[in-house]
Amino acid sequence: MTCIWNLRVFLFLVSVALAYKERECALPQREREMGSISMLFFFFLILVGCAVQSHGGKTSSFVRKDEKAIDMALDSDVFTVPAGYNAPQQVHIIQGDMNGEAVIVSWVTQDEPGSSKVLYGTSEEKLEFSAEGKVTQYKFYTYTSGFIHRCTLRKLKHDTKYYYEVGFGHTTRKFWFTTPPKVGPDVPYTFGLIGDLGQSYDSNRTLTHYEMNPVKGKTVLFVGDLSYADNYPNHDNVRWDTWGRFVERSTAYQPWIWTAGNHEIDFAPEIGETIPFKPFTHRYPVPYRASGSTTPFWYSIKRASAYIIVLASYSAYGKYTPQFKWLEAEFPKVNRSETPWLIVLMHSPWYNSYNYHYMEGESMRVMYEPWFVKYKVDVVFAGHVHAYERSERVSNVAFNIVNGLCMPLPDPSAPVYITIGDGGNLEGLATNMTEPQPEYSAYRESSFGHATFDIKNRTHAYYAWHRNQDGYAVEADTMWFYNRFCNAMDEPSASS
Numbered sequence: 001m002t003c004i005w006n007l008r009v010f011l012f013l014v015s016v017a018l019a020y021k022e023r024e025c026a027l028p029q030r031e032r033e034m035g036s037i038s039m040l041f042f043f044f045l046i047l048v049g050c051a052v053q054s055h056g057g058k059t060s061s062f063v064r065k066d067e068k069a070i071d072m073a074l075d076s077d078v079f080t081v082p083a084g085y086n087a088p089q090q091v092h093i094i095q096g097d098m099n100g101e102a103v104i105v106s107w108v109t110q111d112e113p114g115s116s117k118v119l120y121g122t123s124e125e126k127l128e129f130s131a132e133g134k135v136t137q138y139k140f141y142t143y144t145s146g147f148i149h150r151c152t153l154r155k156l157k158h159d160t161k162y163y164y165e166v167g168f169g170h171t172t173r174k175f176w177f178t179t180p181p182k183v184g185p186d187v188p189y190t191f192g193l194i195g196d197l198g199q200s201y202d203s204n205r206t207l208t209h210y211e212m213n214p215v216k217g218k219t220v221l222f223v224g225d226l227s228y229a230d231n232y233p234n235h236d237n238v239r240w241d242t243w244g245r246f247v248e249r250s251t252a253y254q255p256w257i258w259t260a261g262n263h264e265i266d267f268a269p270e271i272g273e274t275i276p277f278k279p280f281t282h283r284y285p286v287p288y289r290a291s292g293s294t295t296p297f298w299y300s301i302k303r304a305s306a307y308i309i310v311l312a313s314y315s316a317y318g319k320y321t322p323q324f325k326w327l328e329a330e331f332p333k334v335n336r337s338e339t340p341w342l343i344v345l346m347h348s349p350w351y352n353s354y355n356y357h358y359m360e361g362e363s364m365r366v367m368y369e370p371w372f373v374k375y376k377v378d379v380v381f382a383g384h385v386h387a388y389e390r391s392e393r394v395s396n397v398a399f400n401i402v403n404g405l406c407m408p409l410p411d412p413s414a415p416v417y418i419t420i421g422d423g424g425n426l427e428g429l430a431t432n433m434t435e436p437q438p439e440y441s442a443y444r445e446s447s448f449g450h451a452t453f454d455i456k457n458r459t460h461a462y463y464a465w466h467r468n469q470d471g472y473a474v475e476a477d478t479m480w481f482y483n484r485f486c487n488a489m490d491e492p493s494a495s496s
C-alpha cells in the first residue's frame with residue numbers, strides 16, 4: 001500500500017510547491033534561489049523515499065523443494081477399510097442447524113444398507129439418546145456408491161462432549177464430538193482452515209500438521225476441492241471413498257464446514273454424467289435450509305462469536321439469481337452485536353496475484369464486493385490457487401463503466417482476503433506469481449500448509465498460517481485481526 005500512499009503524498013506536495021511558487025514571486029532574487037535549491041532537495045528526498053518504499057507486500061523467500069505431489073496408493077494405511085462386516089466408514093459430522101444445537105452425522109456402509117440409527121449421549125458408557133436417519137446411494141458411470149447414511153442429532157446442549165455410535169445390526173463404531181458454546185459476542189473459538197486437500201502424501205502432511213498444531217482447531221472451515229477424484233479416469237469415485245476414509249480421523253470428531261469447489265462439479269457429459277455436484281451432494285450434507293437457502297451450495301451458520309457465510313463460486317451469482325437474492329437478504333440478518341466476527345468462505349479467490357486461476361473470481365467480486373465493504377466482512381477465505389496469500393484490507397468498488405477507476409485501494413471497511421488452497425493435492429503447487437507483487441498483496445508463498453483463526457473476544461482474533469516444512473508449532477505468517485464492527489482501528493503490521 002505504501003506506493004499508493006506515497007503517490008497521494010507526492011500529489012499533495014506538488015500542490016504545496018505550486019502555492020509556494022506563487023508566494024515566492026514576491027521575494028528578492030537571492031532568497032528565491034535559496035528557496036528553489038531547498039525545494040529541489042526536498043523533492044529529491046521524497047522521490048528517494050517513494051523509490052525505496054514502492055513495493056507491495058512480502059513474497060516469501062522460503063523455497064520449497066519442488067517435488068510432484070503424488071496421491072497415496074490405494075493400499076495406504078490411511079485408506080484402510082475398518083474391520084468387521086458392513087462396518088461404518090467415511091464418518092463425518094457437520095453443524096446441523098443455525099446455532100450449533102444440532103449435528104448431522106454421515107457415514108457409509110459398503111455391504112448392505114444396515115441401520116441409519118445413531119445412539120448418542122454425554123456418557124461413553126450410556127448412550128441415552130437415539131436418532132433415526134436415512135440412507136441413499138448413487139451411480140456414477142460404472143461406479144455404484146456404498147450406502148450413504150445421514151442422521152441429524154438435535155437439541156444438543158452447548159459446550160458439551162457427546163459420544164455417538166453408528167452401524168447397528170452389524171459392526172458398530174463409536175466416536176465423539178464437542179458442541180460449540182452458546183452463540184455470543186465474546187465467546188472464544190478456534191477455527192482451522194484447510195483448502196484443496198486431495199489425497200496425496202502432502203495432503204496427509206497437511207492434515208497431520210493441523211492435528212498436531214498446539215493451537216487446537218475445533219472446527220475446520222474447508223474452502224473447497226475435497227477428493228480430486230475427478231482427476232482420475234471417468235472421475236473414478238473410488239477416490240471419493242478413499243478420501244472419506246483418509247479424513248475420517250478428523251471429520252468424525254469435529255465439524256468440517258464444506259464449500260463447493262470446481263472439483264466437486266463432476267460434470268462429465270462424455271460418460272453421460274450431466275448432473276453437477278452429484279457425488280458431493282450425496283456424500284457431504286450441509287445445513288442449508290436453516291439459513292433459508294434453497295440449495296446446499298450457499299448457506300450460513302453461527303458458531304460461537306462468528307457468523308459464517310459460505311458462497312458458491314460455481315453456481316449462478318448474477319443479479320436476480322437465487323444466490324444473489326439469498327445473499328442480499330442474508331447480510332442484513334447478521335447481528336454483529338451477537339456474532340461480531342463475519343467470515344465468508346468461497347472457492348475462487350477475488351484477490352489473487354498468482355498466474356494460476358488469475359481473474360477467475362473477478363466477475364463475482366464485481367457483483368458482491370460492495371456488500372462486503374458495506375457490511376464490513378472481517379475476512380474472506382478462499383482456495384482454488386494451490387499456494388498461500390494474504391491481502392491488505394482493500395476494496396475496488398469505485399469503478400463504473402465510464403469512470404475508469406478500477407484500482408484496489410486501502411479500505412478499513414474491507415475484508416482481508418486469504419487464499420489458502422495449499423492443502424497439498426496431486427495437482428501440485430502454484431509457483432508462478434505475477435510480478436511485481438501487487439500493492440494489495442501483503443504476503444504470498446508457494447508452500448503447502450494450513451491456518452488457524454483463533455477468536456479471543458469481540459475485538460481480537462489471532463490468525464496464523466503454518467507451512468508443512470516447519471515444526472508443528474512454527475507460524476510462518478501471522479496477523480492480529482481487529483474486528484471490523486467492534487474494534488475498527490488499523491491493525492498493526494502483520495509479522496511474517
Ligand SMILES: [Fe+2]
Nearest residue numbers: 225261262384
Ligand atoms: Fe479449485
